[in-house]
Amino acid sequence: MIKEKIITEEIAKEWQKEFPILKEVIHVGNCSQAPQSRRVRAAIEEYLDNWLTVGMDWDYWVTEVNKAKKEFAKLINASEEEIAVTSSVSMATASVLGSLKPEGSRSKVVLTEMEFPTIGQVTLAQAEKGNFEVDFIPVQDGKIEEEEYDKYVDADTLLTGVTFGYYQNGFKQNLKRIGEIVHKEGSIFFVDAYQAIGTAHVDVKEMDIDILTTGNLKYLLGIPGIAFLYVKSELAEKLQPSITGWFGMENPFAFEIKNLDFAAGTRRFDTGTPPILTAFAARAGMEIINEVGTKNIEQRIEELSQFSLNLAQDYKMRIASPSNTEEKGAVTAIECDNAHDVEAKLKDQKIIASARGNVIRIAPHFFTTKENLETVFKHVDKILKS
Ligand SMILES: Cc1ncc(COP(=O)(O)O)c(C=O)c1O
Numbered sequence: 001m002i003k004e005k006i007i008t009e010e011i012a013k014e015w016q017k018e019f020p021i022l023k024e025v026i027h028v029g030n031c032s033q034a035p036q037s038r039r040v041r042a043a044i045e046e047y048l049d050n051w052l053t054v055g056m057d058w059d060y061w062v063t064e065v066n067k068a069k070k071e072f073a074k075l076i077n078a079s080e081e082e083i084a085v086t087s088s089v090s091m092a093t094a095s096v097l098g099s100l101k102p103e104g105s106r107s108k109v110v111l112t113e114m115e116f117p118t119i120g121q122v123t124l125a126q127a128e129k130g131n132f133e134v135d136f137i138p139v140q141d142g143k144i145e146e147e148e149y150d151k152y153v154d155a156d157t158l159l160t161g162v163t164f165g166y167y168q169n170g171f172k173q174n175l176k177r178i179g180e181i182v183h184k185e186g187s188i189f190f191v192d193a194y195q196a197i198g199t200a201h202v203d204v205k206e207m208d209i210d211i212l213t214t215g216n217l218k219y220l221l222g223i224p225g226i227a228f229l230y231v232k233s234e235l236a237e238k239l240q241p242s243i244t245g246w247f248g249m250e251n252p253f254a255f256e257i258k259n260l261d262f263a264a265g266t267r268r269f270d271t272g273t274p275p276i277l278t279a280f281a282a283r284a285g286m287e288i289i290n291e292v293g294t295k296n297i298e299q300r301i302e303e304l305s306q307f308s309l310n311l312a313q314d315y316k317m318r319i320a321s322p323s324n325t326e327e328k329g330a331v332t333a334i335e336c337d338n339a340h341d342v343e344a345k346l347k348d349q350k351i352i353a354s355a356r357g358n359v360i361r362i363a364p365h366f367f368t369t370k371e372n373l374e375t376v377f378k379h380v381d382k383i384l385k386s
Pocket of ligand 1: 087088089090091115116118163165167192193194195215227
């Protein structure tokens with residue numbers, strides 16, 4: 001059990017020592033790539049050293065992948081058996097969509113227009129082969145009201161795909177309430193948690209989520225090349241992935257070329273040789289998040305989120321994010337004419353932030369201090385006025 005502990009400015013400052021770059025740089029680009037921690041680096045070196053000195057150590061390497069699955073399961077309150085590992089959210093989504101079979105008139109997938117584009121692209125690519133239609137819930141003023149789910153999700157809906165956090169402006173959805181609407185109609189509830197997990201508490205059981213996917217390089221402190229897929233075990237048993245491989249079979253080492261023998265449960269969504277090096281990194285990153293505690297981090301992020309909104313308002317910036325922290329995650333998005341230019345100018349000032357479209361996204365993590373945010377907003381203001 002992780003004790004609830006308020007993350008103070010002092011605790012945040014202490015944690016900054018875990019991330020060497022923070023001695024030199026203010027990093028509020030966590031919605032894109034988190035800074036490198038000592039522990040993640042050590043985990044990567046552990047793999048490199050083992051490969052260098054032992055040469056080949058499959059049992060140890062695969063055990064490390066299972067440890068990463070276990071750490072992810074802990075993060076979302078699932079069991080290790082309910083987790084599959086993949087290389088990206090796109091792959092995980094393709095795998096899920098490829099396993100869908102329309103049942104009678106239940107042949108529609110509902111997505112929102114605030115999904116990261118890859119979710120829409122993967123779904124459209126699978127729709128023809130899977131014989132289902134795709135409908136999109138529109139974004140209005142940077143948000144989607146919960147009633148919209150009532151309008152779009154009906155008895156014909158096979159799966160509803162929802163993003164936890166909107167990549168453009170940090171809008172955070174209430175998964176529990178949306179899950180209730182979606183399940184009332186008998187649809188599968190699919191969540192892309194990439195833009196919020198690590199900063200917001202996720203409990204797949206309490207939120208009644210059927211399927212959840214995320215990568216690791218943002219708020220989970222990892223690197224590119226690995227993603228996780230949670231599928232509720234009762235549901236996994238009913239799905240037959242069209243994207244599969246020997247690691248998704250009941251016994252990968254049976255080497256039976258003519259036998260498609262899916263593993264029991266979610267492991268059937270595993271495919272080929274797992275991403276080993278990235279699993280070392282992912283495990284170490286998620287260990288930090290689990291150690292600090294997702295409820296503690298959520299509380300801290302809410303505080304930093306409000307603090308950022310106040311600063312943006314004080315500087316009279318055009319804010320593209322929701323104005324209340326109940327529906328806003330870590331990101332504070334500031335509208336600007338040339339966001340990529342602003343990102344480059346901030347980098348010159350040793351500040352890492354992330355441009356997307358017409359906004360510059362300021363995305364702190366639990367280790368960001370209020371002093372850091374004051375410096376960031378001061379520089380954004382200067383750049384916007386220059
Ligand atoms: C919410 C969200 N989903 C998915 C992706 C893309 O995932 P991947 O590149 O692992 O397919 C991103 C990338 O930034 C994202 O922000």
